[in-house]
Amino acid sequence: xxxxxxxxxxxxxxxxxxxxxxxxxxxxxxxxxxxxxxxxxxxxxxxxxxxxxxxxxxxxxxxxxxxxxxxxxxxxxxxxxxxxxxxxxxxxxxxxxxxxxxxxxxxxxxxxxxxxxxxxxxxxxxxxxxxxxxxxxxxxxxxxxxxxxxxxxxxxxxxxxxxxxxxxxxxxxxxxxxxxxxxxxxxxxxxxxxxxxxxxxxxxxxxxxxxxxxxxxxxxxxxxxxxxxxxxxxxxxxxxxxxxxxxxxxxxxxxxxxxxxxxxxxxxxxxxxxxxxxxxxxxxxxxxxxxxxxxxxxxxxxxxxxxxxxxxxxxxxxxxxxxxxxxxxxxxxxxxxxxxxxxxxxxxxxxxxxxxxxxxxxxxxxxxxxxxxxxxxxxxxxxxxxxxxxxxxxxxxxxxxxxxxxxxxxxxxxxxxxxxxxxxxxxxxxxxxxxxxxxxxxxxxxxxxxxxxxxxxxxxxxxxxxxxxxxxxxxxxxxxxxxxxxxxxxxxxxxxxxxxxxxxxxxxxxxxxxxxxxx
Amino acid sequence: xxxxxxxxxxxxxxxxxxxxxxxxxxxxxxxxxxxxxxxxxxxxxxxxxxxxxxxxxxxxxxxxxxxxxxxxxxxxxxxxxxxxxxxxxxxxxxxxxxxxxxxxxxxxxxxxxxxxxxxxxxxxxxxxxxxxxxxxxxxxxxxxxxxxxxxxxxxxxxxxxxxxxxxxxxxxxxxxxxxxxxxxxxxxxxxxxxxxxxxxxxxxxxxxxxxxxxxxxxxxxxxxxxxxxxxxxxxxxxxxxxxxxxxxxxxxxxxxxxxxxxxxxxxxxxxxxxxxxxxxxxxxxxxxxxxxxxxxxxxxxxxxxxxxxxxxx
Numbered sequence: 001x002x003x004x005x006x007x008x009x010x011x012x013x014x015x016x017x018x019x020x021x022x023x024x025x026x027x028x029x030x031x032x033x034x035x036x037x038x039x040x041x042x043x044x045x046x047x048x049x050x051x052x053x054x055x056x057x058x059x060x061x062x063x064x065x066x067x068x069x070x071x072x073x074x075x076x077x078x079x080x081x082x083x084x085x086x087x088x089x090x091x092x093x094x095x096x097x098x099x100x101x102x103x104x105x106x107x108x109x110x111x112x113x114x115x116x117x118x119x120x121x122x123x124x125x126x127x128x129x130x131x132x133x134x135x136x137x138x139x140x141x142x143x144x145x146x147x148x149x150x151x152x153x154x155x156x157x158x159x160x161x162x163x164x165x166x167x168x169x170x171x172x173x174x175x176x177x178x179x180x181x182x183x184x185x186x187x188x189x190x191x192x193x194x195x196x197x198x199x200x201x202x203x204x205x206x207x208x209x210x211x212x213x214x215x216x217x218x219x220x221x222x223x224x225x226x227x228x229x230x231x232x233x234x235x236x237x238x239x240x241x242x243x244x245x246x247x248x249x250x251x252x253x254x255x256x257x258x259x260x261x262x263x264x265x266x267x268x269x270x271x272x273x274x275x276x277x278x279x280x281x282x283x284x285x286x287x288x289x290x291x292x293x294x295x296x297x298x299x300x301x302x303x304x305x306x307x308x309x310x311x312x313x314x315x316x317x318x319x320x321x322x323x324x325x326x327x328x329x330x331x332x333x334x335x336x337x338x339x340x341x342x343x344x345x346x347x348x349x350x351x352x353x354x355x356x357x358x359x360x361x362x363x364x365x366x367x368x369x370x371x372x373x374x375x376x377x378x379x380x381x382x383x384x385x386x387x388x389x390x391x392x393x394x395x396x397x398x399x400x401x402x403x404x405x406x407x408x409x410x411x412x413x414x415x416x417x418x419x420x421x422x423x424x425x426x427x428x429x430x431x432x433x434x435x436x437x438x439x440x441x442x443x444x445x446x447x448x449x450x451x452x453x454x455x456x457x458x459x460x461x462x463x464x465x466x467x468x469x470x471x472x473x474x475x476x477x478x479x480x481x482x483x484x485x486x487x488x489x490x491x492x493x494x495x496x497x498x499x500x501x502x503x504x505x506x507x508x509x510x511x512x513x514x515x516x517x518x519x
Numbered sequence: 520x521x522x523x524x525x526x527x528x529x530x531x532x533x534x535x536x537x538x539x540x541x542x543x544x545x546x547x548x549x550x551x552x553x554x555x556x557x558x559x560x561x562x563x564x565x566x567x568x569x570x571x572x573x574x575x576x577x578x579x580x581x582x583x584x585x586x587x588x589x590x591x592x593x594x595x596x597x598x599x600x601x602x603x604x605x606x607x608x609x610x611x612x613x614x615x616x617x618x619x620x621x622x623x624x625x626x627x628x629x630x631x632x633x634x635x636x637x638x639x640x641x642x643x644x645x646x647x648x649x650x651x652x653x654x655x656x657x658x659x660x661x662x663x664x665x666x667x668x669x670x671x672x673x674x675x676x677x678x679x680x681x682x683x684x685x686x687x688x689x690x691x692x693x694x695x696x697x698x699x700x701x702x703x704x705x706x707x708x709x710x711x712x713x714x715x716x717x718x719x720x721x722x723x724x725x726x727x728x729x730x731x732x733x734x735x736x737x738x739x740x741x742x743x744x745x746x747x748x749x750x751x752x753x754x755x756x757x758x759x760x761x762x763x764x765x766x767x768x769x770x771x772x773x774x775x776x777x778x779x780x781x782x783x784x785x786x787x788x789x790x791x792x793x794x795x796x797x798x799x800x801x802x803x804x805x806x807x808x809x810x811x812x813x814x815x816x817x818x819x820x821x822x823x824x825x826x827x828x829x830x831x832x
Contacts, residue, residue: 045790047557048601131562131570188603205612206602207790208782209684234683234780235789238667242682243780246674403556403795410560439560 036227038499040513041234041249045207049199050187051171052130057422058274058490058510059231059253061169065512066212066229067109068174068193071100071119071151071166076511078330078504080163084114084175084194084219088163095158095459100166102149108177109191109198109215116145122175123151134170136431136439158458160465161332161427169509196224196514208233212514225518241493250498251516254491256318256375266497271318272508273327274490275420277379279367279483280433283415284445291363292415298480300353302343304390305383311486314378318489325433325484326473327423329508331466334426334473342477350390362391368408369418371398379485380418409442420488424507426469430454434481449475520823527819531812535805539591540584542804546797547580553600553795574600587801596805597798599791606802610784614806616685617783619695620775621768623703628710628764633750633757635711636718640726641745650715657712662771666705666778673701683780702779706771710764717760721753728752754825762818766811 042059054064073083080088088100106114123143130138140156153162166173180192189206191199197212204210212229214221232249234240240252241262259269281301286293307321323343326335354360365387369380377398384394397414399405408414419440423429433440434450453475457468476482490510492501500517503510554570562570571577575586590597596606639650674682680701686694725731726749734744750757773785780786784803791799 048603053557131558131566133559133561135561185598185603188599188601205782206599206604206609207787208780232684232780235777239670239683239778239780242670242675243684246678246682248681248683401551401556401793401795402559403552403554404550406555406558406560407552 035498036225036518037230038226038228038251038513038516038518039230039232039249041232041240041243041252043233043235043237043240043253045233048188049191049210050184051132051174051176051193052126052187053132054171056133056170061171062231062513063210064171064174064191064193065168065195066197066514067191067195067199067215068168068171068176069195069218070168070173071102071175072163072173074167074504074507074509076502076505078506078509080167083167084119085166088166090162091152093461095160095162096155098153098155098162099146100151100153102151103219104149106194106219107217108175108179108194109217110177110179111217112177112179114175114177114194115148116151117148118178119143119175120145120151121178122181123153123172125176125181126172130172132171133432133439134165134172136437137165137170137428138172158455159427160458160460160462161425164332164425168512194218197226197229200228225514225516229514231513244493244495247495251492251494251501251513254493256314256316256491258493259316259318259491262493266495267493268496269491269493270501270503271489271491272503272510273320273329273487274422274424274508275488276322276325276327276423277314277376277418277485277488278325278421278433279383279416279418279485280421280440281416281480281482282440282442282445284447284481285443287443288413289363289365289415291357291359292365294357294359295479296353296357297359298483299343300350300357300390301387301392301483302480303346303353304350304392305386305483305485306345307485308345310379310382310386313382314375315486315488318491320487320489321485322487323484324473324477325421325423325429325482326426326469327487327508329424330506332426332469332507333424334429334466334469334471335423336470336473339473339477343480347386347390354390354392360391362393364393364395365416366395366397366414367416367418368397368399368405368414370402370405372400375488376418383418383483383485412442416483423487424509426472427457430457430472430476434476447475447479447481449479450481520820523819523823524816527812527816531816534812535808536588538804538808539588539801542801543580543584543587546795546800547583549795551795552576553797556794557601587798591805596802599799600796601794606798609787609799610802610806613782613784613787615688616781617769617772617776617785618810619688619699620702620706620772620781620783621765623699624706624710624768624771625761625765627703628707628714629761631707632711632714633718635715637722637745637750639715640719640722640749647719650719654712654716657708660708661774662705662708663774663778665708666702666775669701669705670779685779685781685783698779698781702775702781705778706768706775709771710768713760713764714757717756718750718753721756722749725749725752751825755822758818758821758825762814765814769807769810 046063047053047055049063051064051068054060070083071085073081075081084102084106085100086103091097091099102116108114120143127138127141142154144152146152168174174193177192180187190201196215196218198215200211200213210231214224234243237255237258241258243249244252281292281298283289283292291297302323311319311321324339326333328335370376380396384396387394399408409417421432431438435454436444436446453472457472460468494501498519554567554576558567558570575583598605635650639646670682673680681698684698686698688695731744772783773788776783776785777789788803
């Protein structure tokens, strides 16, 4: 082969490459007005598409909300609105009886009629079978079809947020079709709802990308905005940014490492406090660590950590130091700005309280955390370092996977754990971490003041909920039932020339992706 | 030839057994609990035990392995613990992606590596030095880093090729090829460097042989000397290297697929390992082993075709 031949071959390869690029050149942000597709990127695939096993929050529910319509919905301000049901409300006082009436003529995506019987069956099945994070909230409820369109709910314990639980956010309020209920294994990789879209299994590659196409049987065809929704799994945040910049995706779930790095060219960013990093002090009866039974000791731990510096180190501009497990997300969260000043960074005060409690020489707390998360690792180690300054040893166990962490949690060997908590609803927050049967209360500790405040919240009328939730929050903070560190922000970075993601006004919850307006 | 093939196939059976057994034992030693991962802390103890039984995680490892082997013999690779999908079906969807990438990378490495090797053997010292440096650098640069740099230049800065994603061939051959350009280049770089060096050394050695001098004296053109006689003389070592590169690409594709977000076996391996999705991990190990066996068989057949002594032995 001569040099001329080689140069010719090289030119051929280059030309082929350019031709390929030219065939369908990727756009760098701009899309045609006729493009009615929405493509978003997330970092991890869903644990399962089954609503009984799926994660709540963002982006967990992104895989569910397009395909599963809920009994009730929220408007842009976060207020409860009609969904599959057009009428709803509590029956009598006490927040234990509730009833809703469905629209007439509804069907599931597969064409099966969707009447009160199917909805009651789905809710009953969900309550009895789910292993997801919302199991405890649904467990006390029973569901009965009163007639073709009316479902009656009876709750064994007062529940002031039944309407919220019937929205899609907690998953149970979104009915599963009879075919879905009959085939548990199929639900993991397909959808069986009555939502605006259905999963297109032919175009979907599980774990890589999920494609949703319009549901021809959805009751309100005018509400369907997109001709296709695709959720791509792109593990690395930097790759997500590249995909966004090159127009391959329209929006990504950001994190502090990429927040603020995508600017200009129509790209925008929105963010909102979403969760709180808490060290849950589970062993408050002192079975593993006797010192933790002492309120002064728990308060001392809260005085010993410099939340501002930890929030800055772990979350940068997207972290806010807080000593509350609640976030500022409307009255139901129970957030109280006045409580932010209860525990300032005061190591001397911490030492004094430890001495008064009889633990001046310190003690050791075995604690576990999700070591595969860099942010969790930073926070856990920083807290351990600062507690050591007042003589308390946080004996950390870093777990490489979620299953190992759960094993630690249920083992009863660990007195504390670091985890993000959803602080937007105190009724849920308390049942997640502080009431006797709470998931994050593995030692089953019962706190009389907390129980009384929670009972008042559970029976509160809508206009009493704000004050009742704050009362619960006050007990949690004053008795130092947890060691909150920092509020973490949800970050969405998107192509503003294409879509407009938004947070719901009163709750701060991110609107479901299928409701994002198309430009 | 047939005997050779049959002997190699027969030898691959114990290899498959050993690989699947080792994979089973190793994954059983990994800390963690897929049932806990799937259920989370909210599940009741009864739900947890029921799932462990359903997934046969309550059985001893040997029993699990026996059941797995019986399933494999019946063509059943099991179902993903998390997605519930048939593992064989999942591999069937993802294997073409990985093979497109690996075959593309190997072919590119072969074409460019041979061209560079021959040029450096026949065109003087400067090019030989370039190949030396290129071999060193190409072998040292991690393919995922090369991939990130290529994406930053050709996708983000120039906007001519996609940064991520894969388009099936049947959907659009042009988009399919476009989606593979950068990953194939990233995967092939170290192979190009290795092949260029092997070919250069082989061609240089062959050119110094007595028979080449005879051919040259007989008036055989230089082009024929190089491309027919010298290259063929070094083809056995070249085939060996290509086989090794192909097999090494199986592991290389894990990182490259993750960089370019390609839905192949490599990215599936990462997800399945992180979740301890045992049936999927087993399926991937089996698929990789079979591909390796097939490649080695092809290499052996190539030896026999290229070297009559092998056929005789």
